[in-house]
Amino acid sequence: MDLKFTVSARIARPVADVFEAVADPAILSEYFTTGGAKGRLETGATVLWEFADFPGAFPVDVVEVVPNEKIVLRWEAGDGREDHEAGTWERGGYQTTVTMTFKPLDGDTRTLVEISEEGWRETEGGLQASYGNCMGWSQMLAAMKAWVEHRINLRAGMYK
Template sequence: MPFEFRVNGRIARPVAQVFDAVVNPVQLSRYFVTLGGISGPLVAGATVTWWGEVPVEVEAVEHNERIVFRWDAMVAKEETPYRTRVEMRFQSLDDGATMVTIAETGWRESEQGQKGSYLNCEGWSQMLACMKAWLEYGINLRHGYYLSELSGKPALEPQI
């Protein structure tokens, strides 16, 4: 059985603002990639780094609709590295809010693959909660949430 997941959340902001909060490195670094930063905007064909060290290969960006990228899966020392696929969808709702759906696929069918998928599911759920708090209330929920935030060591950021 392949390991994959889908999480979603409603953000009470227009789709253009929510989409920008992901593709724009200034915005994304205010609520999600808060330590180590982001090397550039998410544009199709680009490879950017998150947390100062995690490469993100952007495959597709459809303005206000969809973002697709690949990045390294969490692997055990003896495993050959591989990448998972993340797809974010942005749906404008009748009330002016936006439904964000994040799906990640491609883990190996192994104990390590299962562990990685569970950790990333947790991480993406946190990302949506942090995005909601930031865009709706101007609150950065990640500040001080992880020990890495307190120590200044980006290597301890969550493996999502």
């Protein structure tokens, strides 16, 4: 079994605006990285993402960026052992690959965003981690839509 998934959403803004909402750490910090983001997503960079519900900063390796089209990231895989109440999470010792694509729709008045992640080990821990990240990326898309379209932060106070 190959552990991977793809989630998607349509956002009522031009592709350049939606792409910047991910690439620009100041905007990303408004709706997704509840502890903040440091570093712009550019090919070859390593940036830091922090989340209130998980302790410490996550280094994110930026593999490829094609402006307004695609972002490819690699980051530490969780092995499925997390405790939201205690705020603990054990790293898996390997990385997964996240690919985000941005496609203009309706004459560039809307954008289709697709996020795929793959590369977990075929273990119970890998399976659980993939489920958790699928939920997380789905929530990220909903939060991005609310922020980019209406400046509403869906994640504020949601986790801690």
